[in-house]
Amino acid sequence: MKLLKLVPDNTNIQFLKLRIPFFVLSIVLIVGSWIAVAVNGLAFGVDFAGGQEVRMTFTQQTAAPIPSLREKIATLGYGEPVVQEFGAPNQVSIRVKLPDGVEESPDAAKKIGEQVIGAVKADYADARVDGNDTVSGKVAGEFRNQAILALLAAMAAVSVYIWVRFEWQFGVGAMFALVHDVSITVGLFALTQWEFSLQIVAAILAIIGYSLNDTIVVYDRIRENLKKFRKMEMGALLDLSVNETLARTVMTSLTLFVALIPLLFFGPPSLFGMVAAITVGLFVGTYSSIYMAGPLLIWMGVTTSSFVPAAETALEKQEKLAKGQG
Amino acid sequence: MLDFPLWKKLSLWATTLAASLLALPSLANVAGIDWPSALPDPQVNLGLDLAGGSHLLLEAKAADVRAQRLENMEETVRQLMRNAEPRIRIGDVSTAGGQLSFILENAADIDRARGLIEPAMQGATTVREWELNVVDGQRIVLSQTDAGVNQAIDDAMDSATEVVRRRIDELGTREPTIIRQGATRIVVQVPGLQDPQGLKDLLGKTAQLEFKLVDLNALQTNIDAGIAPAGSQIVQYAPGTPGAGSAIAVKRLGGIRGDNLTGAQAERDPQNGQAVVTIAFDAQGGAKFAKLTTENVGKPFAIILDGQVLSAPGINEPILGGRAQISGSFTAESANTLAIALRSGALPVPLAVVEERTVGPDLGADSIRKGLIAMGIGSLAVIVLMIVSYGRFGVYATVALVFNVLMLLGLMALFGFTLSLPGIAGFVITIGAAVDANVLINERIREERARGRKVVAAVETGYKEASRAIFDANLTNLISAVALGMFGTGPVRGFAVVLFIGIITSVFTGVTLTRMFVAGWLRKARPNDITI
Numbered sequence: 001m002k003l004l005k006l007v008p009d010n011t012n013i014q015f016l017k018l019r020i021p022f023f024v025l026s027i028v029l030i031v032g033s034w035i036a037v038a039v040n041g042l043a044f045g046v047d048f049a050g051g052q053e054v055r056m057t058f059t060q061q062t063a064a065p066i067p068s069l070r071e072k073i074a075t076l077g078y079g080e081p082v083v084q085e086f087g088a089p090n091q092v093s094i095r096v097k098l099p100d101g102v103e104e105s106p107d108a109a110k111k112i113g114e115q116v117i118g119a120v121k122a123d124y125a126d127a128r129v130d131g132n133d134t135v136s137g138k139v140a141g142e143f144r145n146q147a148i149l150a151l152l153a154a155m156a157a158v159s160v161y162i163w164v165r166f167e168w169q170f171g172v173g174a175m176f177a178l179v180h181d182v183s184i185t186v187g188l189f190a191l192t193q194w195e196f197s198l199q200i201v202a203a204i205l206a207i208i209g210y211s212l213n214d215t216i217v218v219y220d221r222i223r224e225n226l227k228k229f230r231k232m233e234m235g236a237l238l239d240l241s242v243n244e245t246l247a248r249t250v251m252t253s254l255t256l257f258v259a260l261i262p263l264l265f266f267g268p269p270s271l272f273g274m275v276a277a278i279t280v281g282l283f284v285g286t287y288s289s290i291y292m293a294g295p296l297l298i299w300m301g302v303t304t305s306s307f308v309p310a311a312e313t314a315l316e317k318q319e320k321l322a323k324g325q326g
Numbered sequence: 327m328l329d330f331p332l333w334k335k336l337s338l339w340a341t342t343l344a345a346s347l348l349a350l351p352s353l354a355n356v357a358g359i360d361w362p363s364a365l366p367d368p369q370v371n372l373g374l375d376l377a378g379g380s381h382l383l384l385e386a387k388a389a390d391v392r393a394q395r396l397e398n399m400e401e402t403v404r405q406l407m408r409n410a411e412p413r414i415r416i417g418d419v420s421t422a423g424g425q426l427s428f429i430l431e432n433a434a435d436i437d438r439a440r441g442l443i444e445p446a447m448q449g450a451t452t453v454r455e456w457e458l459n460v461v462d463g464q465r466i467v468l469s470q471t472d473a474g475v476n477q478a479i480d481d482a483m484d485s486a487t488e489v490v491r492r493r494i495d496e497l498g499t500r501e502p503t504i505i506r507q508g509a510t511r512i513v514v515q516v517p518g519l520q521d522p523q524g525l526k527d528l529l530g531k532t533a534q535l536e537f538k539l540v541d542l543n544a545l546q547t548n549i550d551a552g553i554a555p556a557g558s559q560i561v562q563y564a565p566g567t568p569g570a571g572s573a574i575a576v577k578r579l580g581g582i583r584g585d586n587l588t589g590a591q592a593e594r595d596p597q598n599g600q601a602v603v604t605i606a607f608d609a610q611g612g613a614k615f616a617k618l619t620t621e622n623v624g625k626p627f628a629i630i631l632d633g634q635v636l637s638a639p640g641i642n643e644p645i646l647g648g649r650a651q652i653s654g655s656f657t658a659e660s661a662n663t664l665a666i667a668l669r670s671g672a673l674p675v676p677l678a679v680v681e682e683r684t685v686g687p688d689l690g691a692d693s694i695r696k697g698l699i700a701m702g703i704g705s706l707a708v709i710v711l712m713i714v715s716y717g718r719f720g721v722y723a724t725v726a727l728v729f730n731v732l733m734l735l736g737l738m739a740l741f742g743f744t745l746s747l748p749g750i751a752g753f754v755i756t757i758g759a760a761v762d763a764n765v766l767i768n769e770r771i772r773e774e775r776a777r778g779r780k781v782v783a784a785v786e787t788g789y790k791e792a793s794r795a796i797f798d799a800n801l802t803n804l805i806s807a808v809a810l811g812m813f814g815t816g817p818v819r820g821f822a823v824v825l826f827i828g829i830i831t832s833v834f835t836g837v838t839l840t841r842m843f844v845a846g847w848l849r850k851a852r853p854n855d856i857t858i
Contacts, residue, residue, distance in 0.1 A: 085686025150814035202748035220795035259704035268693030
């Protein structure tokens with residue numbers, strides 16, 4: 001039986017040759033993402049921003065037609081609505097996002113609720129209105145601060161670990177790759193104005209997990225080769241490490257990709273944003289392990305002697321001798 | 327590396343199967359199969375977004391906040407006047423009509439009294455909270471401004487929300503939704519709770535614990551008629567206590583509140599076996615309690631919870647250790663509920679449940695079904711890719727992957743963790759990590775074979791060399807999971823929990839289990855060449 005081999009043996013692609021243009025591109029993308037967030041803002045979903053809640057009962061039906069309600073209300077232009085059973089199977093709560101500035105004016109908010117009611121009643125004459133109120137977001141304001149604090153704590157803890165296991169430059173490199181991946185994903189949401197919901201927070205956490213995993217695998221091979229090839233030039237050594245791990249990188253990314261594709265195309269529309277974010281993060285994360293995490297090591301001065309055990313350097317030997325005599 | 331003695335094989339299989347079996351009740355539940363009731367039934371709790379739950383709307387009474395502030399102000403004013411040098415004598419104190427009014431016995435004290443009271447009128451914010459008026463040159467009237475009341479309600483609701491969160495966390499329910507709505511409401515949604523009665527009991531308890539001296543001079547006939555002597559109030563005994571149905575008079579002021587607690591435990595009194603609640607004060611509360619009990623040895627004091635007397639024991643000796651025991655004819659269950667409520671702090675304002683509903687999942691059953699189908703197709707694609715690429719080794723990886731999913735679900739069920747959408751993102755990442763571990767190992771074995779190593783040596787080196795990267799990558803993620811779990815709330819924590827368990831199961835199945843499979847095969851077949 002012949003097995004599938006996606007990457008031929010002993011590839012020798014000179015990835016690092018293009019490190020400067022790619023690095024510039026990455027910096028442009030990161031800064032561009034920040035600008036996009038600053039200028040466009042994020043289209044926070046109803047979980048974060050709150051909105052208008054309409055409650056209805058379908059008096060002539062045993063169960064509310066939730067899927068078709070969701071489709072219909074999504075066409076009204078107030079983002080992805082949250083439609084859920086509320087109280088009994090034929091009762092629903094429909095939450096839609098309010099456009100900016102509308103929260104302050106109760107009348108305008110009520111009108112949007114009435115628009116939702118009108119749309120439902122057009123299709124279902126038996127729908128009875130039980131309420132039309134402005135509600136606050138599901139996530140309290142402190143959530144964002146807590147989430148950011150948690151991310152920073154996680155990044156700090158991880159950097160320390162990488163520093164201990166590798167060298168400080170590797171810790172910085174991994175963090176930079178992480179910032180790169182998260183920035184670009186968030187930037188994409190600012191640019192496209194796709195809805196930024198709690199699920200996207202979950203997606204970003206997943207991207208961080210993947211990005212770390214991928215970066216560490218490449219770093220591990222770099223560490224191994226640094227010990228093996230003391231005389232090799234750093235650029236060549238990085239290229240060798242990336243090439244050696246290329247088969248694994250392609251295979252792992254492809255595996256995750258084939259798992260995500262069905263979710264992207266056949267999954268529920270309400271999960272599209274989350275799956276799209278993870279898919280983008282997958283590519284960005286793989287790319288950053290090669291073009292961000294690697295070259296940064298050169299620029300931060302990692303050399304082939306970085307992993308020589310400190311006790312064996314000539315200087316230390318002399319010191320030891322000196323101490324022995326003293 | 328490839329040596330697996332029998333005891334090791336047995337214990338690995340035992341661990342794998344035990345954890346995997348724990349997932350079966352949850353899977354049966356999802357598939358709609360009845361799980362035999364004779365067997366243990368650990369279930370993975372599904373979050374609000376996946377399975378819906380109970381919805382409670384709590385409302386605070388603004389009037390209570392007003393009354394509470396007024397009482398606090400009265401106590402403050404009395405203390406300020408008493409402690410003034412020389413003492414300012416006041417009389418005809420009244421809190422009728424939501425105002426605090428009193429007469430100075432000596433009109434000449436008016437400026438001094440003003441000077442003492444005015445600083446106490448100012449809260450932490452710039453909002454003007456009280457209005458001070460002097461009537462007839464001798465009577466001071468303090469009224470609450472609307473802005474002050476609103477500020478107080480706002481503060482009270484903020485801390486009430488926090489207390490509600492702490493209480494629900496104590497129940498062990500994960501990932502509730504707790505949000506303030508409007509000026510005086512709190513929405514609580516708890517995943518998958520079929521019977522919210524216990525939750526309602528807990529949240530309905532204000533847990534305002536008070537210790538007040540019994541007014542021994544009050545006439546029983548007056549008490550029965552509901553007439554309180556000046557400076558005292560009539561308090562009913564709580565239902566279920568020996569005194570139920572009767573009332574006692576207690577001194578309105580001069581008692582202490584159980585606000586400064588550091589702990590509360592439900593225990594059994596070793597002497598009579600009754601359920602009691604032991605409380606521990608913080609330093610400040612302990613000092614107040616010591617003072618109260620020292621000054622009133624021999625007198626009875628009433629232990630009052632939410633306006634009802636639990637018991638009125640005599641003070642036998644000063645209680646200096648900052649600990650006290652509350653007895654009140656509790657059952658083990660009611661003692662526990664009270665202990666939780668006291669531990670998580672008193673609600674600054676009583677809350678009433680004004681609406682109770684069950685809510686469906688945010689996502690909707692239609693979305694969940696579509697998502698499951700898509701995940702099924704995705705998993706199939708991953709399995710095909712693994713087997714096509716790594717042959718026999720791909721089959722081992724697939725088997726390990728199935729065990730990984732089962733073990734992760736089983737452990738989630740065992741610990742009662744909640745699985746929500748962020749958790750599923752964590753799930754995906756750990757499965758990715760398990761796949762990656764096998765890819766790393768198998769690619770390394772290929773590499774070592776290509777370098778000319780013999781089969782067994784190549785497999786051994788492959789596992790050994792790949793393990794280092796797998797170890798570092800997963801430990802990094804484990805560290806980040808711990809940090810996210812410690813500092814994050816809600817969905818972030820939900821993600822962290824799954825990531826934490828998932829990393830452990832995926833390394834176990836992806837590295838240890840597959841190595842056992844491969845070792846078993848190599849030992850039996852002794853191949854000279856392998857297709858990988």
